[in-house]
Amino acid sequence: MTCFCSHFKKKRASRPTHTVEVDEEVSGIQNTNLYSYKELRIATENFSPANKIGQGGFGSVYKGSLRDGTLAAIKVLSANSRQGVREFLTEINVIADIKHDNLVKLLGCCVEGNHRILVYGYLDNNSLAQTLLGRGHSSIQFNWHTRRFICIEVARGLAFLHEEVQPHIVHRDIKASNILLDKDFMPKISDFGLAKLFPNNLTHISTRVAGTEGYLAPEYAIRGQLTRKADIYSFGVLLLEIVSGRCNTNKLLPPKEQYLLERAWELYERGDLVRLVDASLNGDYNVEEAHRYLKIALLCTQDMPKLRPSMSTVVKMLRGEIDVNEEKISKPGLLSELLGLKVDKSQKKCDDSKSTDSSKADHSSSSSGNMYNNSYATMTFTAINDRSN
Numbered sequence: 001m002t003c004f005c006s007h008f009k010k011k012r013a014s015r016p017t018h019t020v021e022v023d024e025e026v027s028g029i030q031n032t033n034l035y036s037y038k039e040l041r042i043a044t045e046n047f048s049p050a051n052k053i054g055q056g057g058f059g060s061v062y063k064g065s066l067r068d069g070t071l072a073a074i075k076v077l078s079a080n081s082r083q084g085v086r087e088f089l090t091e092i093n094v095i096a097d098i099k100h101d102n103l104v105k106l107l108g109c110c111v112e113g114n115h116r117i118l119v120y121g122y123l124d125n126n127s128l129a130q131t132l133l134g135r136g137h138s139s140i141q142f143n144w145h146t147r148r149f150i151c152i153e154v155a156r157g158l159a160f161l162h163e164e165v166q167p168h169i170v171h172r173d174i175k176a177s178n179i180l181l182d183k184d185f186m187p188k189i190s191d192f193g194l195a196k197l198f199p200n201n202l203t204h205i206s207t208r209v210a211g212t213e214g215y216l217a218p219e220y221a222i223r224g225q226l227t228r229k230a231d232i233y234s235f236g237v238l239l240l241e242i243v244s245g246r247c248n249t250n251k252l253l254p255p256k257e258q259y260l261l262e263r264a265w266e267l268y269e270r271g272d273l274v275r276l277v278d279a280s281l282n283g284d285y286n287v288e289e290a291h292r293y294l295k296i297a298l299l300c301t302q303d304m305p306k307l308r309p310s311m312s313t314v315v316k317m318l319r320g321e322i323d324v325n326e327e328k329i330s331k332p333g334l335l336s337e338l339l340g341l342k343v344d345k346s347q348k349k350c351d352d353s354k355s356t357d358s359s360k361a362d363h364s365s366s367s368s369g370n371m372y373n374n375s376y377a378t379m380t381f382t383a384i385n386d387r388s389n
């Protein structure tokens with residue numbers, strides 16, 4: 001693990017703010033490799049559909065072989081989206097200078113003419129959404145050992161962002177489709193387009209709300225008050241998904257089982273939490289450990305942000321280095337309860353998440369009003385009391 005923190009700090013101070021024109025920012029990109037459009041065109045055989053490996057909210061992703069033979073995932077942003085360009089720049093600003101085993105590796109970018117392209121190290125095993133939660137679309141079997149490994153490594157990546165990098169980074173969109181797996185199933189956190197840098201002297205940032213339904217911490221979704229605890233809440237939801245092998249919302253299930261976090265709390269109160277463990281493991285798991293992991297997920301999703309443990313504490317709990325004190329688990333924050341509504345929409349698969357650009361949201365209405373327009377898509381919209389970034 002390497003962190004170029006001092007370099008990172010210096011760059012931050014000199015970066016322009018979002019009020020500066022996007023074009024000026026693009027021309028100021030210095031901290032990453034610049035690829036020519038021609039090289040990326042050759043690498044992807046003219047962006048051939050045969051090389052297309054994915055589609056996110058902001059563009060298509062192609063597999064390509066760079067001049068030096070490195071395999072890359074090449075993410076082409078749609079040319080006209082200003083929001084896309086903003087996220088493109090954020091991604092570069094946030095991860096170009098940091099390296100960690102559990103973060104995707106940005107190899108560089110291309111900013112020629114209208115082209116905005118991000119180039120990442122290629123990862124063989126797709127995302128957790130498409131594999132573990134992909135409902136039989138993947139042949140990969142996740143045994144308990146692999147799940148445990150993935151949980152710990154994702155937690156390590158987040159602890160690094162939250163506690164080791166200066167200024168701290170809040171990711172804002174931790175979810176199964178943003179956890180990619182390499183050939184050894186080492187998870188890598190991806191998609192830093194919404195990330196926020198968090199100076200030490202601030203208790204929270206007031207910001208537009210962005211993220212994905214089902215993973216949003218209630219205090220952030222409702223008031224737009226962002227702290228690292230919002231990521232920790234999302235991680236808690238992800239942890240439940242990994243242990244249970246199901247999406248956080250599944251409208252095909254009987255009503256009381258549809259919302260994973262609600263279900264977890266209900267089972268916890270009944271002393272039957274272990275029922276949530278993925279039946280496809282056929283009982284082949286460490287019961288004490290799986291139970292502990294589910295309790296850690298409940299600790300991370302508690303309603304009061306300050307009760308949620310830090311990510312470094314979560315890592316220690318997952319590794320069994322510190323006890324999980326049951327006394328301290330309080331009721332989770334449930335957005336549907338706070339808003340006095342239950343989502344009533346047709347079920348969408350976890351693996352069909354699409355990002356939504358804030359310009360598509362109705363900023364004149366309240367945050368809660370827009371919350372449920374795009375299930376499992378990354379989305380941004382203006383919080384009730386704030387119009388800042």
Ligand SMILES: Nc1ncnc2c1ncn2[C@@H]1O[C@H](COP(=O)(O)OP(=O)(O)OP(=O)(O)O)[C@@H](O)[C@H]1O
Nearest residue numbers: 054055056057061073120121122123353354355378
């Ligand atoms: N580094 C990578 N290596 C291999 N495949 C990748 C890589 N990055 C992205 N992909 C593939 O491209 C798909 C789309 O990724 P992208 O980050 O653009 O969108 P997403 O996270 O799925 O959706 P959203 O934009 O709504 O968050 C991923 O699901 C994955 O299959």
